[in-house]
Amino acid sequence: MRAVTALPDPRTGWGLPALGALPRTADLEPLVTRVLAPNPSPMTLDGTNTYVVGAPxxxxxxxVDPGPDDAAHLAAVEAALGARGARCVAVLVTHHHGDHAEAALPWGQRFGAPVAAGSPAVAGPGGRVLEPGERLSLAGTAIxxxxxxxxxxxxxxFRLxxxxxxxxxxxxxxxxxxxxHPEGDVVAYLESLRRVHDLGPSALYCGHGPELTEDPGAVLDFYLAHRxxxxxxxxxxxxxxxxxxxxxxxxxxAQVPREVWPAAAQSTRATLDKLAVEGRVVLGPAERVRTA
Incomplete structure (x- = not known):
């Protein structure tokens, strides 16, 4: 097998906080405060980032993304709301995974705030299913x-x-x-990366890990090249x-810790599906694969 040169990750020279060193609460810009949930793991990195968004x-x-329904995390989010002199008027969720969505319905009920998401299961019976391209006027700002x-x-x-x-x-x-695999779609994922790139974001506020402000476009280019x-x-x-x-x-x-190999296997299956659709590999029984 010919060697594949590792692609440079532009973030390596940015001086980002080390894993585990993110502050519990941080004001990222006048519109946004980040509150870190206490659920670190190999998959969630430092933990889930919950964002408090509103005009000062x-x-x-x-x-946005309330995360796990955890009492300590709720207390930290309520403290962040208090520091901003704000009450919660809506809960938005990026996707249905529990580390982002578990607290949406119980916290929405606690705050008396509607839940909005891309799927009715997350939004709940009294919530709202969001449509791509919508502009939400909430908390004195547009999202x-x-x-x-x-x-x-x-x-x-959500673009601010x-x-x-x-x-x-x-x-x-x-x-x-x-x-x-099977819920992920690599083709859709690549298209979505390009869609975010075309927005020309000033910063990327991620579900896990530090905010990316120095050159967001370079990170998106790296993601595309990495795939x-x-x-x-x-x-x-x-x-x-x-x-x-x-x-x-x-x-x-081979160089990745074995504890994340199950996730790597799922990602591999999703990528093989893309290659199969393109006619570059043939998928057989018992997860056997060959080049086309």
Whole structure:
């Protein structure tokens, strides 16, 4: 198998906080306060980022991705609302995964605030299903709804008046996002990356990890290039003799901790689906794969 040169991650020289060093609460810009949930893990990185969004002095705020229904996290979010002199008037959710959405309905009920999301299951019986391209006028500001399917089919991003985009799990502050099989769609994911890139974001506020403010476009370029690199690595591994998903993961992700190999396997299956649709690989029984 020919060597594949590692792609440079532009974030490596930005001086971002080390893993585990993100502050519990941080004011990112006048419109946004980030509150970190206490649910760190190999998949959630530092934990889930909950965002409190609203115009200063407006007396209102929107919660984006409330995260886990955790008493300590709720207390920290309520403290952030108090510091802004704001009450919660809406709960927005980027996608249905529990580390982002679990608290949406109970907190919406607690605050007397409607829940809005891309799927009716998350929005709940009294909530609102958001449509791509909508502009929400909430908490003294405008929030644009951006379709970003790929990580999940119901994934949305939210563009703020400042030009920052709250990207959920579409882009992470560290590493790269996982597109799982079968709910993930690599083709849709790549299209969504380009859609966010075309917005020219001033910052990317991620579902996990630090905010990306120095050159958001460079991070999106890296994400696109990283996906292309993974595809080539899989094709090279197949040409060298790998014939199953497990063998591909062991080859391509050899330098990655084994605890994340199950997620890598899901991402590999999603990428193989894309390559199969393109006629570049053939998928067989028992997760066997060969080049076309």
């Amino acid at each position: 002095g407006n007396g209102q705020a929107v919660l 644009d709804v951006v379709a970003t399917p790929g990580h999940t089919a119901d994934h949305l991003a 008046e400042s030009g920052a985009v709250l990207v959920g799990d579409h882009v992470l502050g560290r590493g790269t996002s996982v597109v799982t 292309a690199q993974r595809e080539q690595q899989l094709l090279d591994a197949l040409a060298a003799g790998a014939a199953t998903v497990d063998q591909l993961v062991a080859t391509v992700y």
